[in-house]
Amino acid sequence: MTQEIKLEEIFQSRIDNGEKIEPKDWMPEKYRKTHIRQISQHAHSEIVGMLPEGNWITRAPSLKRKCCLLAKVQDEAGHGLYLYSAAETLGITRDEMTEQLLSGKAKYSSIFNYPTLSWADIGAIGWLVDGAAIINQVMLTRTSFGPYARAMVRICKEESFHQRQGYEIMLGLAQGTQAQKDMAQDALNRFWWPSLMMFGPRDEDSPNTAQSMKWKIKRKTNDELRQQFIDITAPQADYLGLTIPDPALKWNEERGHYDYGEIDWEEFWQVVKGNGPCNKERIDARQKAWDDGEWVRDAAMAYANKKAANRNESKTGS
Amino acid sequence: MTNKKEWPVWEVFIRSKNGLEHRHVGSLHATDAEMAIENARDVYTRRMEGVSIWVVQSKDIVASNPEKMGELFEPAADKVYRHPTFYNLPVELKHI
Ligand SMILES: [Fe+2]
Numbered sequence: 001m002t003q004e005i006k007l008e009e010i011f012q013s014r015i016d017n018g019e020k021i022e023p024k025d026w027m028p029e030k031y032r033k034t035h036i037r038q039i040s041q042h043a044h045s046e047i048v049g050m051l052p053e054g055n056w057i058t059r060a061p062s063l064k065r066k067c068c069l070l071a072k073v074q075d076e077a078g079h080g081l082y083l084y085s086a087a088e089t090l091g092i093t094r095d096e097m098t099e100q101l102l103s104g105k106a107k108y109s110s111i112f113n114y115p116t117l118s119w120a121d122i123g124a125i126g127w128l129v130d131g132a133a134i135i136n137q138v139m140l141t142r143t144s145f146g147p148y149a150r151a152m153v154r155i156c157k158e159e160s161f162h163q164r165q166g167y168e169i170m171l172g173l174a175q176g177t178q179a180q181k182d183m184a185q186d187a188l189n190r191f192w193w194p195s196l197m198m199f200g201p202r203d204e205d206s207p208n209t210a211q212s213m214k215w216k217i218k219r220k221t222n223d224e225l226r227q228q229f230i231d232i233t234a235p236q237a238d239y240l241g242l243t244i245p246d247p248a249l250k251w252n253e254e255r256g257h258y259d260y261g262e263i264d265w266e267e268f269w270q271v272v273k274g275n276g277p278c279n280k281e282r283i284d285a286r287q288k289a290w291d292d293g294e295w296v297r298d299a300a301m302a303y304a305n306k307k308a309a310n311r312n313e314s315k316t317g318s
Numbered sequence: 319m320t321n322k323k324e325w326p327v328w329e330v331f332i333r334s335k336n337g338l339e340h341r342h343v344g345s346l347h348a349t350d351a352e353m354a355i356e357n358a359r360d361v362y363t364r365r366m367e368g369v370s371i372w373v374v375q376s377k378d379i380v381a382s383n384p385e386k387m388g389e390l391f392e393p394a395a396d397k398v399y400r401h402p403t404f405y406n407l408p409v410e411l412k413h414i
């Protein structure tokens with residue numbers, strides 16, 4: 001017991017000194033569990049996040065747009081894989097994580113439970129959703145757990161193209177015909193509030209924040225990150241000539257930040273609990289991919305085992 | 319279904335260009351070495367990050383124990399004379 005307390009003290013002082021924690025180092029059980037949960041949910045978000053955008057790959061308006069979107073979605077698959085392997089260093093298996101996603105035990109970002117109804121949604125997602133993700137992920141490059149921080153550095157290098165391709169789509173539509181402008185505005189209307197929800201509950205409703213800050217898992221609070229996103233994004237909307245669907249959004253000279261209206265937290269919790277517009281569709285798609293892929297996974301393993309056995313046989317035979 | 323038939327984990331090392339060493343970049347799952355290299359190509363070199371890939375099964379890596387860090391590395395801590403700054407030479411001396 002006292003031994004455990006001593007170890008925790010040493011651990012905390014390492015964190016306070018800005019040292020990184022590596023997988024084989026001693027860590028409090030709660031630090032391990034929190035990381036397994038957070039990293040795996042982050043990984044699931046990357047993977048499920050491919051679905052709304054994948055919906056438009058075959059219908060992209062030009063070959064150029066199709067190549068860009070395909071490359072972006074492929075990157076998201078890569079992000080999921082970097083993160084799954086970071087989580088695996090803490091002792092959870094890939095299959096366990098998949099099980100937790102499919103059973104609903106593990107969550108993923110609620111933003112991916114909204115549908116992509118028009119091509120402009122692809123622009124809005126790249127601009128807003130990847131934009132919000134970048135704010136969070138840049139912070140996480142300095143997180144205390146080494147493998148997570150390293151995955152974030154790699155991911156952040158790749159994200160900036162995602163956001164720029166999204167904004168370029170919005171720019172094209174905003175400078176287009178009235179129908180195209182309307183489409184862009186409609187996408188902004190639908191994705192604005194869910195993007196703000198990506199930063200999670202208000203600080204006063206986020207009981208885990210204090211511990212996460214102490215362990216330097218997070219370096220900024222939900223509300224700080226949300227404010228940072230709004231301050232960056234509002235002028236970008238102005239540049240497009242589009243209107244952010246929040247009548248309370250206004251520059252506050254005194255605070256040096258934008259003021260903004262109340263988020264519909266009831267909607268947020270509904271989507272988190274599984275009642276968003278696409279929750280069922282997303283999990284069904286992942287379940288189908290998992291089930292349909294089973295024979296491929298088995299066959300590939302059987303083939304590798306057979307090849308290895310043949311090699312051994314020919315070695316001993318000669 | 320947990321871990322009944324999960325593909326083995328491989329560690330991936332990439333040489334970013336000739337003249338530099340291979341560096342550990344992360345891990346992935348594959349059934350054999352050939353597939354591990356192909357997967358590493360797709361996962362870790364989508365933007366020309368490499369000219370050469372090494373893969374090794376994670377279970378074959380032998381690592382030092384972080385709890386024994388002291389006995390392994392501390393002996394070097396008090397050997398300041400291994401560093402050039404330990405030696406007092408006149409400042410007017412050049413190229414040394
Ligand atoms: Fe991503």
Ligand SMILES: [Fe+2]
Pocket residue numbers: 076130133159162
């Ligand atoms: Fe992205």
